[in-house]
Amino acid sequence: MAHERDAQESFVAALRRLGEARRRARTALVEPPPPRPKAPPAGRAGRDLPAAIGVGVAxxxxxxxxxxxxxxxxxxxVVVAASGALWELARAFLQRGIKIPLLPLWVGTIGIVVSAWAAGPEAMLMAFVLTAGGVFIWRVLDGGGRAAVRDASAGMFAAAYVPLLAGFAVLMLALDDGPWIVVAFILVTIGNDIGGYVAGVLFGRTPMAPSISPKKSWEGLAGSVLMSAALGAAMMALVLGGTWWSGALLGVAAVAAATTGDLAESLLKRDLGLKDMGSLLPGHGGIMDRLDSLLVCAPVCYVILSAATGQLTF
Incomplete structure (x- = not known):
């Protein structure tokens, strides 16, 4: 009897241990995993600031x-940067099944930029027309019906957005004191970014376009205007021999154009479901993320700087 009682107690103990093991297994399945350690914050404006500064200086x-x-x-x-930006843009458009023909775009980029340097705005415009036509014919001949027309149209947009606008920077270089004029263009555009970043981090309270770019604020825009206007006035009065007020006007116009370019690319990325166009430039994103403001700002600065230095021709 004692042996039977011991066997019964052992069997009951084994059942209890089995029940405890099942309960622990069931609990492990339904309980959430322990939280992962959070990554260190990149800063209030969402950038890896040391990397962004290092890449920007380089x-x-x-x-x-x-x-x-x-x-x-x-x-x-300019040719290399525009070609890289086109590659990023083509990869981004693939998110929506749009295939941009890159080869004719790259060939056209060389033609547009070199024409701007060698023969001026008329040749640059003609090279763009040939590029747009070549992109359209290339894609349509490849077949695909409506998809071909859609892809060709996207390629023509890319030709206007990147190499044509980039060509205005080369047109500025071809002017008298061209290198310093390009420096003025770059400084007022960078002033938009730096002034907006600093003022936005310190004082930003009122979102400017929350549905497109949540981090942009009206206080940041005011900082952009102040810094770009100051840089433009200094460059015009001290280096280019113009009036300070024309330099301040350059800065204000550059902020308007650069902010438009930045918001336009943010809207495009949001529509494509992307945070950045690429990851080649740490702290900045991709090439296109760095060029968005410069591209839209280039034709505006070309007109104002060439007029302010007495070199605007029609």
């Missing part, structure tokens, strides 16, 4: 060396 050094050693090197730099 880019400025490369641009300055190209401008003041051999201007042709700057032309090559």
């Amino acid at each position: 880019l400025l050094v490369v641009v300055a060396l190209s401008l003041f050693t051999r201007p042709e090197a700057f032309v090559v730099l």
Whole structure:
């Protein structure tokens, strides 16, 4: 009897242990996993600031060396940057099934930029028309019906958005005191970013376009205007021999154009479901994320700077 009682107690104990094991297993399945440690914040404006500063300084050094050693090197730099931006744009458009024909766009980029440097705005415009036509024919001949027309139209948009607007920077370089004019253009555009960043971080309270770019604020825009106007006035009065007020006007116009370009790219990225166009430039995103303001600002600065220095022709 004692042996039977011991066997019964052992069996009951085994059932209890089995029940406890099942309860622990069931609890492990329904309980959420322990929270992962949070990554360190990138800053109030959402950037890796040290990386952004380092990359920005390196880019400025490369641009300055190209401008003041051999201007042709700057032309090559514009071609390379525009080609990289087109590649990023093509990859982004694939998110919506749109295939931009890159090869004719790259060939057209060389033609547009070199024409701007060698023969001026009329040749640049003609090269753009040929590029747009070549992109359309290339994609339509490849077949695809409505998709081909859609892709070709997107390619023509890309040709206007990147290489044509980038060509205005080369047109500025071709003017008298071209390297310093390009420096003025870059400074007022950078002033928009730096002034907006600092003022937005310190004082930003009122969103400017929350549905498009939540981090932009009206206080940041005021900081952009102040810094770009100051940089434009200093460059015009001290370097380019113009009036300070024309430089201040340059800064204000640059802020309007650069902010429009920034918001336009933010709207495009939001529609494509992307945070950045790429990841090549730490702290900035991709090439297109760095060029968005510069591209839209270039034609505005070309007109104002060429007029302020007495070189605007019709």
